[in-house]
Amino acid sequence: MNNSFKAEVFQNQYVPQGAGEIHAIMTVTSAEGVGAATSMLQGGRLFGIICDISGSMEGGKIIAAKNAMVQLIDMLPSDCAFFVVTGQAVGNTLCPMMLATPDAKARAIAAVKQVKAGGSTCISTWLKAALEQFRLAPNAMRQALLLTDGQNEGNDEEPLKAALKQCEGAFQCDCRGVGTDWKVEELRRIAAILLGTTDIIAQPNLMEADFKRILAKALGKSVGDVSLRLWTPAGSQILFCKQVSPEIVDLTGRMRQVGPQVREYPTGAWGKNETRDYHFCIKVKPGAVGDEVLAGRASLVYTLDRVENKGAEARILAIWTDDEAKSAKIDRVVAHYTGQADLADSIQQGLDARARGDLDQATALLGKAVRVAHASGNEATEKLLRNVVDVQNAETGTVRLRANVAKEDEMALNTRSTKTTRVTRG
Amino acid sequence: MQCPKCVALIPDEDLFCESCGSRVQAEPEPEPMAECPCFNGVQELDEEGFCLQCGRRVVRPAEDHIEVELSPDFAGVSDRGLHHHSNEDRFAIGVHEDWRLLVVCDGVSSSPEADKAAAQASQSALVAMQTDLANDSGALDAVKNSVKAASEAVAALGLRRGEAPSTTIVSAAVSAQQIAIAWIGDSRAYWIASDKAHQLTADHSWLNMILERGEVDRAEAQRSRNAHALTRWLGLDSDPGEPDTFAGDIEREGILLLCSDGLWNYADTDQDMSDLVRESSQSADTSLEIARHLVDYAITQGGRDNITAVLMRRAEAFEPEVPNEQ
Numbered sequence: 001m002n003n004s005f006k007a008e009v010f011q012n013q014y015v016p017q018g019a020g021e022i023h024a025i026m027t028v029t030s031a032e033g034v035g036a037a038t039s040m041l042q043g044g045r046l047f048g049i050i051c052d053i054s055g056s057m058e059g060g061k062i063i064a065a066k067n068a069m070v071q072l073i074d075m076l077p078s079d080c081a082f083f084v085v086t087g088q089a090v091g092n093t094l095c096p097m098m099l100a101t102p103d104a105k106a107r108a109i110a111a112v113k114q115v116k117a118g119g120s121t122c123i124s125t126w127l128k129a130a131l132e133q134f135r136l137a138p139n140a141m142r143q144a145l146l147l148t149d150g151q152n153e154g155n156d157e158e159p160l161k162a163a164l165k166q167c168e169g170a171f172q173c174d175c176r177g178v179g180t181d182w183k184v185e186e187l188r189r190i191a192a193i194l195l196g197t198t199d200i201i202a203q204p205n206l207m208e209a210d211f212k213r214i215l216a217k218a219l220g221k222s223v224g225d226v227s228l229r230l231w232t233p234a235g236s237q238i239l240f241c242k243q244v245s246p247e248i249v250d251l252t253g254r255m256r257q258v259g260p261q262v263r264e265y266p267t268g269a270w271g272k273n274e275t276r277d278y279h280f281c282i283k284v285k286p287g288a289v290g291d292e293v294l295a296g297r298a299s300l301v302y303t304l305d306r307v308e309n310k311g312a313e314a315r316i317l318a319i320w321t322d323d324e325a326k327s328a329k330i331d332r333v334v335a336h337y338t339g340q341a342d343l344a345d346s347i348q349q350g351l352d353a354r355a356r357g358d359l360d361q362a363t364a365l366l367g368k369a370v371r372v373a374h375a376s377g378n379e380a381t382e383k384l385l386r387n388v389v390d391v392q393n394a395e396t397g398t399v400r401l402r403a404n405v406a407k408e409d410e411m412a413l414n415t416r417s418t419k420t421t422r423v424t425r426g
Numbered sequence: 427m428q429c430p431k432c433v434a435l436i437p438d439e440d441l442f443c444e445s446c447g448s449r450v451q452a453e454p455e456p457e458p459m460a461e462c463p464c465f466n467g468v469q470e471l472d473e474e475g476f477c478l479q480c481g482r483r484v485v486r487p488a489e490d491h492i493e494v495e496l497s498p499d500f501a502g503v504s505d506r507g508l509h510h511h512s513n514e515d516r517f518a519i520g521v522h523e524d525w526r527l528l529v530v531c532d533g534v535s536s537s538p539e540a541d542k543a544a545a546q547a548s549q550s551a552l553v554a555m556q557t558d559l560a561n562d563s564g565a566l567d568a569v570k571n572s573v574k575a576a577s578e579a580v581a582a583l584g585l586r587r588g589e590a591p592s593t594t595i596v597s598a599a600v601s602a603q604q605i606a607i608a609w610i611g612d613s614r615a616y617w618i619a620s621d622k623a624h625q626l627t628a629d630h631s632w633l634n635m636i637l638e639r640g641e642v643d644r645a646e647a648q649r650s651r652n653a654h655a656l657t658r659w660l661g662l663d664s665d666p667g668e669p670d671t672f673a674g675d676i677e678r679e680g681i682l683l684l685c686s687d688g689l690w691n692y693a694d695t696d697q698d699m700s701d702l703v704r705e706s707s708q709s710a711d712t713s714l715e716i717a718r719h720l721v722d723y724a725i726t727q728g729g730r731d732n733i734t735a736v737l738m739r740r741a742e743a744f745e746p747e748v749p750n751e752q
Contacts, residue, residue: 010587013511224663233481234464261478284481292511294485315474321510337623 004223005270005312006299012316014326015133016153020286021239022295024316025333029275043139045080046097047218048130048171052148053086058117061149061178068211069112072145075215076100081140083133084108087148088119090128093157097136102421105178119292124159127167134171141224141269141423142171144194145214147207149248150180152186164193172268174214176201176414179279181409184414192249195268197387200415202408214228223302228265228278229258229310231297237283241265245277248418260365264301279337281315284339287320294318336376336423343372343381347417351388351410354401363389363401371397385415430495433521445565450540483617489541493714500526501714502736503721507688508729511533515686517543518552518680522559526600526738527632529572530613532686534592542583543591547576547660551597565599565606566673572597573608573660573669580660586607592661595669596684600738605676610658613734614697615672619680623700626672630658654687681707681716682738688731689724697732713737 011024049072051065069084070085076082077100084095094115127144134142152160167173171193175187176203191198223248228251232238243249251265251336258264267276282295296316321327350365368390373382375395382394387409391398429436429443431449436443436450444451462471464480472478475485489511490658495501500521506513514533521527531548554575558568583591590682594611605626607615612629628634632655636647647653652675660666681703693699706719 134542232480234478236481287482289509294472294483297472315476321511323509346576 004309005029006031007300007312008299008315009298009314009316010331011316012327012329012334013319014321014329015286015318016267016324016327017289017320017322018286019327020284020318022280022282022284022316022318023331023334023338024280024282024296025331026278026280026314026316026339027275027297027333028278028300029118030270030272032272043137044141045219046134046137046140046142047076047080047082048133048142048144048173049082049084050091050126050130050144050146050173051084051086052121052126052150053119053417054088054116054121054150055118056121056150056181057280060204062115062117064207065110065147065178066115068207070109071208072211072215073100073105073108073112075212076105077219077369078102080219081137082108083130084112085126085129085133086115087121087123087126089122089125089153091122091126091143093129093133097133097241120153121148121150122156122159123148124156124163127160127163127190131163131167131170131172141221143221143269144171144191144196145211145218145220146173146175147178147258148175148182149200150181151183160190164190168193169266172196174198174218176207176210176214177411178204178207180281180411182410188415188418195249197247198415200408200412202412217271218269218270222272223304224269224301226267226270226300226328228267229262229299229301230265230280232282233284233294234261235285236295239281239283240265240279241281242279242341243267243276244279244340245275245420245422247420248341251278267300275422277333277337279334279341282316284318287318289320289322292317292319295314304307337420339372339376340378340420343369343376343378344417344420346372347381347385347413351414354388359401363399366401367397367399369397370394370399376423377420379418380419380421381413384416386407387411428496428521430497433496480572481721487512492517493718494519495712495714496521498712498714499739499741500571500737501712501717502528502530502684502734503714503717504686504734505721505725505729505732507731510732512541513732514540514544515688516541516548517684517734518548519738520552520556522556523642523732524601525555525556525559526682527559527563528598528682528684528736528738529555529576530596530684530686530710530734530736531576532594532611532613532688532734534594534661536584537592537661538589539583539591540593543580543593543661546579546583547593547595550579551576551595552599555597555599559599565601565604566608566671569597569599569606569608570669570671573610573666574743577610577660577666581662583662585662590661590663592659593664594656594659594686597669598682598684600676600682600740602678603675604741605672605674605682607672608670610660610666610669611656612654614685614687614690615701616683616685616696617676617680618683618700618703619677621700621705623683623696625696625699628670630656630670632657657673678740680740682740683720684734684736685720686732686734688729688733689720689735691731692727694726713739722740 083097098104174189174196240252299313346369354362392398432446434445448611462477481583490506492504529548529551531544533544551572594613596609596613615626633653710716716734724733
């Protein structure tokens with residue numbers, strides 16, 4: 001028996017005749033003592049710092065970045081290994097992997113203080129340099145932080161794709177963009193593949209606090225490389241598998257087939273008392289009225305002491321009925337997250353339309369976003385939306401586009417559009 | 427459990443009663459090999475009986491059909507019916523000295539884990555009645571307290587996603603001369619004697635509430651979609667208040683029937699119920715067989731709801747058996 005993870009499924013099991021699309025939300029919570037105590041972590045912990053030092057960083061940004069790196073290194077516990085990669089046209093391993101002893105930290109800090117900004121931005125080379133370090137500790141909990149302030153060079157597009165493919169599964173990485181000259185989609189794509197978060201650091205002076213938060217979160221993780229395993233009946237099809245809380249991450253394309261009816265999706269590392277929600281959409285062969293079918297069995301799997309552990313098993317059911325009162329009911333948790341995904345789409349498409357100059361479309365989409373954010377109690381997103389539109393009526397979604405919008409406000413709205421609220425539950 | 431022959435209390439796992447020596451359980455049958463039509467053969471099943479190839483449920487839960495027989499005169503049957511996905515009715519029957527104790531609970535299907543609510547309520551009510559009677563309480567106090575105990579047990583289930591598991595309850599104690607009943611909700615008790623059925627309970631339903639106010643006539647009220655809506659139930663989301671009660675002397679010969687609405691929906695008037703029970707009794711020797719007939723009747727009529735019928739039959743020669751509880 002394993003009770004490191006607990007799961008609960010929210011769905012309306014009743015399906016009308018002829019239908020076969022089953023939606024379910026699975027809430028997974030890690031227990032108090034998930035995995036092992038930090039010191040017992042098999043293979044230890046390796047934290048990588050990947051920092052942009054290209055020419056555009058010159059001035060306040062590089063000073064803040066160096067400062068933040070120094071603070072970060074200083075904070076590292078002595079049983080944690082670390083490395084620093086600085087990024088220009090090539091990634092340079094400024095400090096190779098070493099344990100964070102007082103001596104090692106002092107040497108790393110001295111090296112960081114020598115860093116000068118210059119050159120261009122080729123993120124693929126930075127990731128490859130980091131990958132080399134992470135490959136030295138394949139059994140450690142492998143996490144990184146990537147900071148950049150600008151767009152990747154155009155000719156690095158294909159190399160970046162290839163590098164991401166190599167890095168996928170090798171380490172997790174939170175991405176941060178400082179200032180407003182970086183591209184949200186680009187960082188979001190990197191973070192999505194590397195199972196990390198994306199956010200904007202609008203002002204360099206906010207960097208230090210943000211870095212500390214990221215490190216604290218990384219150090220709180222106690223079990224790594226956790227996968228979501230999903231069994232589905234023969235002949236069925238998984239239409240999508242998304243993490244929907246705390247933020248939306250589409251895992252559909254990350255599927256790994258492990259058996260004829262069993263697939264796995266990576267979820268990265270988990271800390272204790274962490275809660276995440278997943279939305280499954282499974283298409284099964286429609287049954288006859290009264291038929292009851294197991295549409296899915298989901299569980300979390302991870303390896304500890306070379307033993308596969310499995311927990312949080314949950315069932316997704318389908319029961320066909322001719323009672324419309326039953327089948328028409330949408331589970332409120334499913335409805336909530338469907339709405340939150342819709343909210344994220346509306347914001348991203350609305351900002352796109354605004355950038356294209358299609359103001360009618362932008363007004364309609366951002367208005368809809370305001371309505372959904374308001375109705376679902378997503379106050380954080382609603383507040384960010386108010387920086388971009390003037391809200392006349394939040395309930396109906398009546399808005400007017402603002403004429404002068406600060407670039408950082410728009411980017412903050414875009415990067416944080418995937419953050420969801422949890423539905424209130426009893 | 428209790429020995430159906432001598433009513434002695436024996437461990438659940440025993441195959442034979444140590445008091446009277448009769449066999450109390452059929453020999454455990456070997457687990458039937460599951461066959462799922464998807465593969466024309468034996469398939470691996472998961473713990474709940476789903477086929478691990480096609481996902482179909484191959485083994486239904488045991489609660490789909492429950493039968494308990496404590497004596498040829500005292501038994502109950504509960505069935506899922508045809509339309510509900512699971513059986514959320516539960517009943518409990520037991521004995522204390524010359525008292526026969528009956529409880530029927532109908533889990534409110536719009537509430538979560540209604541089956542658990544009904545199971546908890548019926549078991550708690552039975553235990554409470556036995557304890558009260560053992561402490562020399564009167565029968566009326568015992569049935570009233572049993573509803574209170576059931577209410578507390580259901581409340582202890584707490585909320586599920588903000589909603590309260592809920593159930594109805596009808597709780598009865600009957601001896602040679604007396605009968606005491608307490609109820610909340612629309613599960614009913616009938617005394618059926620001399621070809622007449624007497625409904626001893628009054629449903630806590632919207633229909634009765636409206637009729638009591640005298641604002642509309644019965645035919646009109648019955649047409650309302652709300653007619654069967656419950657006005658009182660056990661659950662953390664409602665203060666059930668004091669149960670309604672019935673207490674009285676009764677004729678010597680007759681049948682005490684407790685049932686859920688899955689049965690009385692197909693025999694709503696006293697006359698219909700009387701006819702149905704008489705008809706069922708004609709071809710049946712025991713209370714268990716009568717209960718099966720009643721349940722089968724509801725199923726042939728459509729089985730739209732879970733169906734529960736619990737019967738205590740008192741013949742002319744009724745002599746309270748002396749239970750051997752040691």
